[in-house]
Amino acid sequence: MTVTGPSTTTGDTVLPPLYVANDRRALARQGETLRAVRTQLTFLMLATAAAALAEHLRSHFASWVAAALYALTTVIGLHTARRRARAHWQAHRAAAETLKSLAWQYMVHGGPFHSGVGNPDAVFAERLEERLRELRKVGWQDIRDDADGAGGAGAGSGGAGGAGQITPGMRAVRAKSFAARRDIYLRDRVLEQLVWYGNRAAQSHRASVRWSSLTAALTTLGLLAAALRAVGVLGNWDFAGLLSAGAAAAVAWQEVRRHRPLTYAHSLIEQDLETLRVAMGTTVTEGQWAEAVAEAERLVSPQHTDWLVRFGS
Structure with missing residues (x-):
């Protein structure tokens, strides 16, 4: 079966308002986390460069600059740890994906x-509240309890309970025939996820290649700089230390972004999802449909x- 034609649903407006609010918060905390890591690594690199310059010039001023930059790096790290942006990012993302999955x-x-x-x-309300209770244990903040939170009005207006998150659009789709629901799900959910995972796998692969190449280049240059300094060509310039710090920063950024493991994971999910999509559109009967969707x-x-x-x- 070929799934074509315009989308029958209207995107996020059909999904629970609590999903929309948590998705926005997750994106905001993700951006905050990545900016903090990027800033910390940048200041660390600048501090290392200032320290190398101070050693070469025997400059007290450069030494103080290096010390200040190292101090700023420490302050940024402490601020990031206190904000717990990464933990909040993951909690809000988990809540958003739970709501989206249950809604579909x-x-x-x-x-x-x-x-x-x-x-x-009633089943929707029970399943949703059960999963949200688990997320509260790890620090997730329910914006329905905060009338002034991001999206508070939209989420709170229907947030008296899990059943309040069921939108008219969700009920309209549920009331359709099996064939219509099947087409909507395969087009607006499965195919959309296939495209997303395929794009993310390609992006992660390209990023992994770029950063791995940069790390290898910096490491090689660091080795060359150390050898040249050993034979007295570079004098007391500590280029090896600076290049090593750059390579370490590149490795740290790759660990934060998880380019290589995400390429592997997204590629496998794309393959499995495509196999399931074909089966759901051809051989899965109405009696098998619920299990296939799960x-x-x-x-x-x-x-x-x-x-x-x-x-x-």
Whole structure:
């Protein structure tokens, strides 16, 4: 079966308002985390350069500059640790993906929301609140408790309980026929995820190649600088130390971004999802549909990605 035609759903406006708010917060905290790491590594590199210059020139001023830059690096690290932006980023992302996955399963009669369930709204509320309770244990902040939070009005207006997160658009999709729901899910969820994972795998691969090449080049130059200094060509210039710091910073950035393991994980998920998409569009019957949707949602879950990343590291 070929899934074509314009999208029947309207993107994020159909999904629970709590998803939209958590998605925005996750993106904001992700940006904050990456900016903090980038800034810390930059100041560390500048401090190393100032220290090398101070050693060469025997300059007290350059030494004080280096000390100030090292101090700023430490302050940035302490501020980042106190803000816990990375932990909040992961918590909000987990909440957003939980809401999105449950919403899709509800809409297309997938997983626990199969056609035979008596009260799908009650099941949705129970499953959602159960998962959100687990996230609260690791520091997730429910914006429904904060009327002034980002997206507070939108999330709070329907946030009295999990059932309040079921939008009219979700109910409209759920009321459609099996064939219509199948087409919507394969086009607007599975195909969208296929494109996303394919693009991310390619991006991560290109970034991994670039940063690995840079690390190798800096390491090689550092080796050459150390050899030249050993034979007296460079005098007391500590280029080897500066280049080593640059290589270490490049490695640290790769560890933060996880380019190589994410390439591995996203490529595998793309392959598995494509196989499942073909089966769901051709051989999966209405009686098998709920289980197939649950499997698709498992494949695109952050937990599954993290599990694969361990093997790609």
